[in-house]
Amino acid sequence: QVQLVESGGGLVQAGGSLKLSCTASGRAFSGYAMGWFRQAPGKEREFVAAIRWSDSITYYADSLKDRFAISRDSSKTTMFLEMNNLEPDDSALYYCAARQNRIASPSYYLRQAYQYYSWGQGTQVTVSS
Secondary structure (H helix, E strand, C coil): CCCEEEECCEEEECCCCEEEEEEECCCCCCCCEEEEEEECCCCCCEEEEEEECCCCCEEECCCCCCCEEEEECCCCCEEEEEECCCCHHHCEEEEEEEECCCCCCHHHHCCCHHHCCEECCCEEEEEEC
């Protein structure tokens, strides 16, 4: 099971930007996909974005696709989430997750948290108004 470590969270004013990183055990990830989820206090874990590792096809929550961008580096060790024009409602604990095996209908199933087998500990993002 791959170990995932998130970083890059912090406190930012509304309208600002942050870039989160997720490193997979310090070595190239060879699985199918990785994703970002977030969870605010008292709310369910919410899909943010996902990326297929081999071809960098991306998937976004509809409400976030205009402000957030997911990517990975060419060495395939790190995934990123660039977040722009942040809003107080974006405040949450952001988790990265990984899935090893291919799935049918990735546009649907990669949005489901239960499809991911490894999770990081999360990085806190707080957006002040």
